[in-house]
Amino acid sequence: MANVLVVDNLDVTFALHQSEVKAVSDLDFTLAEGETLAVVGESGSGKSQAFLSIMGLLARNGKASGRAMLGDVNLIGMAPDKLDNYRGKDIAMIFQDPMTSLNPTLRVKTQLAEVLVRHQGFTAEKAHRAVIEMLERVGIPEPVKRANAYPHELSGGMRQRVMIAMALLCKPRVLIADEPTTALDVTVQAQMLDLFKNLTNDFGTALVLITHDLGVVAGVADRMMVMYGGRCIEKGPTDTLFYDPRHPYTLGLLHSTPHVAKRAKRLDPIQGLPPSLEHLPRGCAFHPRCAFRFERCFEERPPLLPVEDVREKACWYQGELKYEAVA
Amino acid sequence: MLDRTEDLLKIENLSKNFSISAGLFAKPFQLRALQDISFTVKRGETLGIVGESGCGKSTLGRCILQLLAPDEGRVLWLGQDITKLPAEEMRKKRRDLQIIFQDPLASLNPRMTVGEIIADPLKTLMPEIDAKGRRERVLRTMEAVGLLPEMINRYPHEFSGGQAQRIGIARALISEPKLIVCDEPVSALDVSIQAQILNLLSDLKDEFGLTLIFISHNLSVVRHVSDRILVLYLGRIVELADGDDLYEDPKHPYTRALLTAVPIPDPKRARQRTIEGLVGEIPSPINQPSGCTFRTRCRFAEERCAQVRPPLETLANGRRVACIRWQELDLNGGA
Numbered sequence: 001m002a003n004v005l006v007v008d009n010l011d012v013t014f015a016l017h018q019s020e021v022k023a024v025s026d027l028d029f030t031l032a033e034g035e036t037l038a039v040v041g042e043s044g045s046g047k048s049q050a051f052l053s054i055m056g057l058l059a060r061n062g063k064a065s066g067r068a069m070l071g072d073v074n075l076i077g078m079a080p081d082k083l084d085n086y087r088g089k090d091i092a093m094i095f096q097d098p099m100t101s102l103n104p105t106l107r108v109k110t111q112l113a114e115v116l117v118r119h120q121g122f123t124a125e126k127a128h129r130a131v132i133e134m135l136e137r138v139g140i141p142e143p144v145k146r147a148n149a150y151p152h153e154l155s156g157g158m159r160q161r162v163m164i165a166m167a168l169l170c171k172p173r174v175l176i177a178d179e180p181t182t183a184l185d186v187t188v189q190a191q192m193l194d195l196f197k198n199l200t201n202d203f204g205t206a207l208v209l210i211t212h213d214l215g216v217v218a219g220v221a222d223r224m225m226v227m228y229g230g231r232c233i234e235k236g237p238t239d240t241l242f243y244d245p246r247h248p249y250t251l252g253l254l255h256s257t258p259h260v261a262k263r264a265k266r267l268d269p270i271q272g273l274p275p276s277l278e279h280l281p282r283g284c285a286f287h288p289r290c291a292f293r294f295e296r297c298f299e300e301r302p303p304l305l306p307v308e309d310v311r312e313k314a315c316w317y318q319g320e321l322k323y324e325a326v327a
Numbered sequence: 328m329l330d331r332t333e334d335l336l337k338i339e340n341l342s343k344n345f346s347i348s349a350g351l352f353a354k355p356f357q358l359r360a361l362q363d364i365s366f367t368v369k370r371g372e373t374l375g376i377v378g379e380s381g382c383g384k385s386t387l388g389r390c391i392l393q394l395l396a397p398d399e400g401r402v403l404w405l406g407q408d409i410t411k412l413p414a415e416e417m418r419k420k421r422r423d424l425q426i427i428f429q430d431p432l433a434s435l436n437p438r439m440t441v442g443e444i445i446a447d448p449l450k451t452l453m454p455e456i457d458a459k460g461r462r463e464r465v466l467r468t469m470e471a472v473g474l475l476p477e478m479i480n481r482y483p484h485e486f487s488g489g490q491a492q493r494i495g496i497a498r499a500l501i502s503e504p505k506l507i508v509c510d511e512p513v514s515a516l517d518v519s520i521q522a523q524i525l526n527l528l529s530d531l532k533d534e535f536g537l538t539l540i541f542i543s544h545n546l547s548v549v550r551h552v553s554d555r556i557l558v559l560y561l562g563r564i565v566e567l568a569d570g571d572d573l574y575e576d577p578k579h580p581y582t583r584a585l586l587t588a589v590p591i592p593d594p595k596r597a598r599q600r601t602i603e604g605l606v607g608e609i610p611s612p613i614n615q616p617s618g619c620t621f622r623t624r625c626r627f628a629e630e631r632c633a634q635v636r637p638p639l640e641t642l643a644n645g646r647r648v649a650c651i652r653w654q655e656l657d658l659n660g661g662a
Contacts, residue, residue: 042517043488141607155608156380185379185544187605190588212518215547215590219597239594256522258551260574260589261596266529267551269522273487 001032004173004206005054005091010066010076012046012053012230021277023049025230027066028304031174034200036207038221038238040214040253042274046230047210051176055093056083070174089119092167096179098159102151108135108162109147115169134165138195157188161195168199175199176208181216193220214257218242226250229275229285232304236311247313248292251321284316292317334403335506335538336368336391341400343383343390343562347613356613360386361562364400365639368506373532373539375553375570377546377585379609383562384542388508391540392424393417422452425499429511431491435483442479445469445497452502464501471534472497473527489520493527500531508540513548525552546589550574558582561612561620564639568646576658578648580625581605583658619650627656 012024024046031037041047053064054075068075070091075083095101103111112134113127122130128147135143138161151159160180167175177196181189197220200207209221217224217238225235226249234247245251252270272289275281281288287297296316304314341364346355361383368374376384389395391402393409401408409420425448428434435444445468446461456464466476472493483491492512499507509528513521529552532539543549549556556573558566558581566579577583584605591597605624610616619637622628632651639649650656 042519157608185609186546186585186588186590187379188608189590191605193590213590214518214592215597218592218594219590242592242594253518254592256519257592258522258525258547259592260547260550260586261591266526267522269526270519271523273489273520274517 001034003030004033004070005031006067006069007054008067008069010050010053010064010068012049012058012062012064014059015061015063016278019278023062023230023277024053024064027232029225029232029235031206031208033173033206034204035223036196036200036209036221038217038224039208039210039227040212040217040224041227042212044229044274044277045227046277047227048178050227051093051178051208051210055087055091055176056080057093088115088167088172089170090172091174091176092170092172093176093178094160094163094167094180096182098156098163099151101163102159104151106150107147108149108151108154112147112162112166112169115166119170130169131165134169135162138162138165138168138199139191140165157184157191160184160188160192164192164195164199168203168205171203172205174206174208176210178210179212180209182211182213189216196220214242214253226253229280230277231285231314232312233286233315234311234313235304240310246307246311246321247315248290248317248321249286252289284314292319292321333370334367335370335405337401337403337406338367338391339365339401339403341365341387341390341397341402343386343395343397358613359562359615360612361390361397364562364564366557366564366567368538368540370505370538371536372554373541373552375549375556376540376542376559377544377549377556378559379585380544381561381609381612382559383612384544384559385510386562387559388426388510388540388542392421392426392508394426418451421448422502423505424508425502425504425506426508426510427492427495427499427512429514431488431495431515432483432486434495435491437483440480440482441469441474441486441494444483444494445501448498448502465497468497468501471500471531487520488516489524492516492520492524496524496527496531500535503535504537506538506540508542510542511544512541514543514545521548528552546585558585561609561615563620564647564649565621566646566648567639568648569644572644572646578642578646578653578656578658579621579650580627580652580656580658581621584624584626627652 007027007029010024010027014021014023027050039047052058054068064076066076109131112131116122116127116130132143132147135147140146140161181192196207199205211217221238224238224241225232228249234250241250245254255268270289275285283299284297284302287293302314302316304312306312341361343361345358345360347358348355378384390397397410402410442465445465449456449461474493513524541552550570553570556570557564560581566582577586607624610623616623618633618635622632637649637651639647641647
C-alpha cells in the first residue's frame with residue numbers, strides 16, 4: 001500500500017510566559033492507504049498536539065517544525081489560506097465533543113454542504129443531494145429530516161455521526177479522529193467503531209485514532225504508536241504490541257486496563273503520575289515510574305530503535321518484561 | 328468479621344420524576360427518571376450500577392443519599408426509613424453515608440486548602456471533635472488514601488486529577504462512613520491513574536469494612552470492582568445478578584447487548600466476536616415506549632412485549648430479570 005502521510009522529525013513547542021515547553025519531540029511515522037493507526041497515550045503525552053500541528057490548528061503560542069508530507073506537499077509551516085486547500089478535502093479531523101465542532105446556529109445541511117461547495121465546486125443542489133447521501137451512509141435514520149435539524153436537536157451519537165459525515169464528504173485520504181468515542185455510551189461507541197471499519201474499507205481512507213482506551217485500539221487498529229512525554233516510545237503492529245509488549249510503559253498500560261471478561265483480583269497499575277512536560281525527567285522520561293530501570297536510564301535518553309524488524313522501541317532494558325523478575 | 332448477610336440498605340419501590348418546563352403557559356412534561364426501584368445492599372459488598380447515559384444511575388445514587396428527595400418509595404438505612412427524616416436527623420445519618428463524585432477538581436472548593444476540604448465534613452457531622460483532633464484525623468486519612476502530610480496546606484489546583492480524586496476520597500472517608508456511593512469515580516482519569524484509584528478503593532474497602540455502591544457507564548470497571556451488578560434501562564431495573572453470573576450468562580437482552588459492545592483489550596478476541604449493536608438509541612425518558620421500554624431496540628421483541636410491562640422476576644439464587652421471554656431466550660455468554 002502506498003503511504004499517504006509521511007511524518008518526519010516533527011517537533012511541537014509552546015512559548016510560555018518566560019520559557020518554552022516541548023509538547024512533541026522528534027516524531028516519525030508513516031500512514032498507508034486504508035490503514036488504521038492508533039496513537040495511544042495519557043494526558044500530556046503529546047498525542048493530540050502532534051496531530052493538531054499537522055492540521056495547522058495549534059494554539060497561537062505553538063510552533064511546529066519538521067515535515068508532514070501529504071503526498072508531495074509538506075503541511076508543516078504552510079500558510080493557513082494555502083492549508084485550506086487540503087484541510088477538509090484531503091485530510092480531515094474530528095474531535096471528542098461534536099457540539100464544539102458544529103456551528104450551533106446553522107442547520108446540519110448548511111454546514112455540511114458548505115464543505116462541498118468550497119472544495120469541490122458543487123452547486124448548492126448537488127451538494128445538498130451529496131449531503132443526504134452521506135448522512136445515510138453514516139447510519140443516520142431519516143437523513144432528510146435530520147439534515148434540516150440544528151445540532152442541539154440531535155443526540156450525542158447523531159452529532160458524532162454528523163461530524164464523521166462532514167469529515168468524509170470529500171473522501172479525504174487521511175481522517176484523524178481524536179478520542180471520537182470517549183463521550184459516547186458503549187452501544188453507540190460500538191456502532192461508531194464499526195462505521196470507521198467500513199469507511200476505511202470502502203473509501204480507502206487512512207484513519208488515525210487518537211485514544212487512551214486500549215479496548216478501542218484492539219478492535220480496530222492495524223498498527224499502534226505509544227507516546228509518553230511527547231515522544232513515541234514503542235510502535236508496531238497491534239497484535240505484536242498487545243501480546244508481546246517490549247516497553248515497560250506499554251506493558252503497564254495493558255496491565256492497568258480492566259478486562260470485562262476476566263476479573264483479576266487487583267490491577268497492576270503503573271506507579272506515580274505522568275510527567276509534566278515542563279519538567280521532564282532526565283534520561284528516559286519514564287524512568288521515575290519504571291519497574292525495570294537501571295543506572296543508564298537516569299542519565300541517557302534511549303533512542304527509538306528497530307527491534308526484530310517488526311517494531312521500534314525506546315528503552316535500554318533488553319531483558320524479559322516480567323513483573324516477577326523485578327520483585 | 329463482617330456480617331455479610333445483613334441488609335445495610337434497602338430500597339423499596341423508589342420513583343423519581345422531574346418536571347420539565349414546556350413553556351410559560353404549557354403543562355410541564357414529566358420526566359420519569361426512576362420507576363419502582365427495589366433492591367438491597369448487604370454489609371461489606373460492592374454493588375455496581377450500570378447503564379447508558381440518561382438511565383437514571385446518578386439520580387438513583389442521589390436519591391439513596393437523600394440529596395434528591397424521591398417522589399415515592401422508601402430508603403431503609405439499617406431498617407429505618409430515611410426519606411422522611413427531619414433535616415437535623417438526616418445530617419446525623421450523613422456520617423454513615425458519603426459520596427465521591429466524578430469530576431474531582433470540580434467537586435473541591437478551590438479556595439480551601441486540602442486540609443480544610445478534608446476536615447470540613449467533621450465540623451458539621453462530628454462537631455464534638457476539636458481542632459487538634461480534626462487535624463490528627465485529617466493526617467491519618469490522608470495517609471490512608473496515599474497523600475503526603477506536607478500536602479495539607481496546598482490548594483486543589485496544584486493537584487492532578489488522580490491526586491484530586493484522592494482528596495475527594497479522603498473527604499468521604501473522614502467521618503468513618505459505612506456506605507460510600509461512588510458516582511463515576513474514575514471516568515475522568517487516565518488509564519494508569521484509574522487503576523491506582525480502583526486498587527485504592529478496594530484496599531480502603533477491606534481496611535475500613537466499607538460497603539460501596541459503584542456507579543459507572545464503564546462495564547469493565549464495574550465488573551472489576553463489583554460483587555453484584557444492577558443494570559438500569561430508562562429508569563427501571565432490567566437485571567440484577569452476581570457479577571460472574573451476569574457477565575457469563577446474561578438473562579436480559581439489554582445486558583447482553585451492553586456486554587457485547589464493551590471494547591475488549593485483546594485484538595484476537597476483539598476480531599472474532601460479532602458486536603450485535605443495539606438498534607438505534609435510548610428513547611426519551613419523557614415519552615417512553617409502552618410495555619417493555621427496551622422493546623424498541625430489542626432483537627427479540629415480539630408483539631406482546633408492547634402490551635405487558637415485564638415484571639422484575641426473582642430467579643433461583645436471587646437473580647432478578649425483567650423480560651417476559653427470559654426463559655425461552657438463549658443468550659449464551661456476553662463477552
